[in-house]
Amino acid sequence: MARYQVILAYDGSGFTGSQRQANSRTVQGEFEKSLRTLGWSGKSVLMAGRTDTGVHATGQVAAFDFEWAHSAEKLLKALNAKLPPDVAITSLLLASADFHPRFDAVSRTYCYRLFCEPTRDPLRERYAWRVWPSVDGNALKQNAGIFLGTHDFAAFGSPTTPKGTTVRTVTKTEWRKMPDGEWQFEVQADAFLYRMVRRLVFVQVSLAQGKSSVEKVQHALLKQGKLLSGLAPSHGLALTKVNY
Amino acid sequence: MARYQVILAYDGSGFTGSQRQANSRTVQGEFEKSLRTLGWSGKSVLMAGRTDTGVHATGQVAAFDFEWAHSAEKLLKALNAKLPPDVAITSLLLASADFHPRFDAVSRTYCYRLFCEPTRDPLRERYAWRVWPSVDGNALKQNAGIFLGTHDFAAFGSPTTPKGTTVRTVTKTEWRKMPDGEWQFEVQADAFLYRMVRRLVFVQVSLAQGKSSVEKVQHALLKQGKLLSGLAPSHGLALTKVNY
Numbered sequence: 001m002a003r004y005q006v007i008l009a010y011d012g013s014g015f016t017g018s019q020r021q022a023n024s025r026t027v028q029g030e031f032e033k034s035l036r037t038l039g040w041s042g043k044s045v046l047m048a049g050r051t052d053t054g055v056h057a058t059g060q061v062a063a064f065d066f067e068w069a070h071s072a073e074k075l076l077k078a079l080n081a082k083l084p085p086d087v088a089i090t091s092l093l094l095a096s097a098d099f100h101p102r103f104d105a106v107s108r109t110y111c112y113r114l115f116c117e118p119t120r121d122p123l124r125e126r127y128a129w130r131v132w133p134s135v136d137g138n139a140l141k142q143n144a145g146i147f148l149g150t151h152d153f154a155a156f157g158s159p160t161t162p163k164g165t166t167v168r169t170v171t172k173t174e175w176r177k178m179p180d181g182e183w184q185f186e187v188q189a190d191a192f193l194y195r196m197v198r199r200l201v202f203v204q205v206s207l208a209q210g211k212s213s214v215e216k217v218q219h220a221l222l223k224q225g226k227l228l229s230g231l232a233p234s235h236g237l238a239l240t241k242v243n244y
Numbered sequence: 245m246a247r248y249q250v251i252l253a254y255d256g257s258g259f260t261g262s263q264r265q266a267n268s269r270t271v272q273g274e275f276e277k278s279l280r281t282l283g284w285s286g287k288s289v290l291m292a293g294r295t296d297t298g299v300h301a302t303g304q305v306a307a308f309d310f311e312w313a314h315s316a317e318k319l320l321k322a323l324n325a326k327l328p329p330d331v332a333i334t335s336l337l338l339a340s341a342d343f344h345p346r347f348d349a350v351s352r353t354y355c356y357r358l359f360c361e362p363t364r365d366p367l368r369e370r371y372a373w374r375v376w377p378s379v380d381g382n383a384l385k386q387n388a389g390i391f392l393g394t395h396d397f398a399a400f401g402s403p404t405t406p407k408g409t410t411v412r413t414v415t416k417t418e419w420r421k422m423p424d425g426e427w428q429f430e431v432q433a434d435a436f437l438y439r440m441v442r443r444l445v446f447v448q449v450s451l452a453q454g455k456s457s458v459e460k461v462q463h464a465l466l467k468q469g470k471l472l473s474g475l476a477p478s479h480g481l482a483l484t485k486v487n488y
Contacts, residue, residue, distance in 0.1 A: 088364035
């Protein structure tokens with residue numbers, strides 16, 4: 001028996017999130033199903049992070065114990081042949097027996113994509129949020145730093161365990177403009193609260209559209225008031241990396 | 245009554261092609277349905293080109309006659325509100341009463357997207373063909389010119405009318421490498437045979453993988469032998485422009 005570590009990429013559109021749930025199509029459920037077709041009889045795989053319904057990933061990490069007689073490369077190919085088209089393994093490695101994708105992670109990186117257009121764009125909206133009126137790019141870049149550092153993000157997300165802490169340390173917030181005009185927000189933190197990235201994006205877009213003020217956002221960050229209601233849609237978000 | 249000209253963009257994944265068919269979800273069918281909800285009672289809209297099942301578009305053109313009391317801008321917004329998420333109108337203009345999107349077109353432009361990766365990539369494969377083994381980029385660029393000019397493309401596609409001509413004039417063939425490593429093939433011709441672009445792409449990829457020879461391709465082009473069997477998948481293809 002050996003422990004394997006995999007990186008999963010998926011199009012979240014067809015999944016009710018990453019974590020296994022009865023009667024729902026989830027990434028974990030599909031992954032375990034494909035493992036079982038190869039003879040795996042474990043109870044469940046370990047996942048690094050929970051992504052919501054509709055959220056994508058290029059860097060989700062999972063681990064499982066498996067007795068496999070062939071090479072890791074063959075296991076990767078066999079699993080990818082079993083998995084449905086909207087999920088794939090991009091890397092598979094042997095890990096130490098005590099590796100835990102969630103507890104061993106020191107930080108997570110998410111990327112949020114958006115573009116500004118007045119009319120719908122069916123070929124871009126599957127993976128990016130269409131925003132209109134347009135945003136002030138300088139405002140996006142200037143305000144991103146507000147969230148850096150250790151703060152109580154209670155206004156930006158719910159704790160991941162009942163009554164758990166809402167303090168998180170954000171180590172990167174960067175907006176990049178792509179050649180095709182798309183904006184990408186990269187954010188890294190030790191861990192995230194539920195829906196925290198989507199609230200951070202919504203707040204920054206509101207600022208960059210002139211609909212909110214920096215003072216209001218700083219107040220939410222310092223006073224830990226009630227959860228902010230605005231939420232960027234899930235389909236613009238992807239978990240891109242789990243760092244160990 | 246006035247004639248309107250629209251540009252349609254759609255994600256072809258959920259459509260059985262562009263042309264209306266009984267009992268199938270098609271772009272034309274959805275477009276006519278949305279027009280009817282606004283009171284349109286025409287028999288059918290006119291479309292510039294027929295795209296196959298799974299083929300996308302950013303520049304499909306359609307036209308229809310309609311009595312509409314408000315501005316073109318309002319009609320565009322009203323139609324986009326009715327259309328499903330995978331199809332949208334990106335432009336709507338008044339046209340002359342005899343404008344015909346198909347017969348008036350002087351040329352069409354298609355774009356085919358592909359990328360080279362050994363493993364599946366769910367977030368890119370909806371709109372691009374994953375090719376492996378990798379292609380020689382120089383070969384792609386060097387061989388594209390073979391198809392330029394007026395040729396009998398009988399080996400590359402079926403005529404669009406029974407026993408119709410298979411002679412077409414190709415006016416542009418260009419491979420571009422994108423910053424993320426994706427290859428895009430832009431091809432323009434007066435008109436295309438059925439599945440001609442997908443055969444042109446397949447043949448060029450075979451050449452760039454060292455699986456075929458320029459002589460064989462030139463032979464197919466000069467001798468008009470039977471239809472070539474290789475076909476690049478539909479999901480990498482998009483109709484990008486109809487030129488008038």
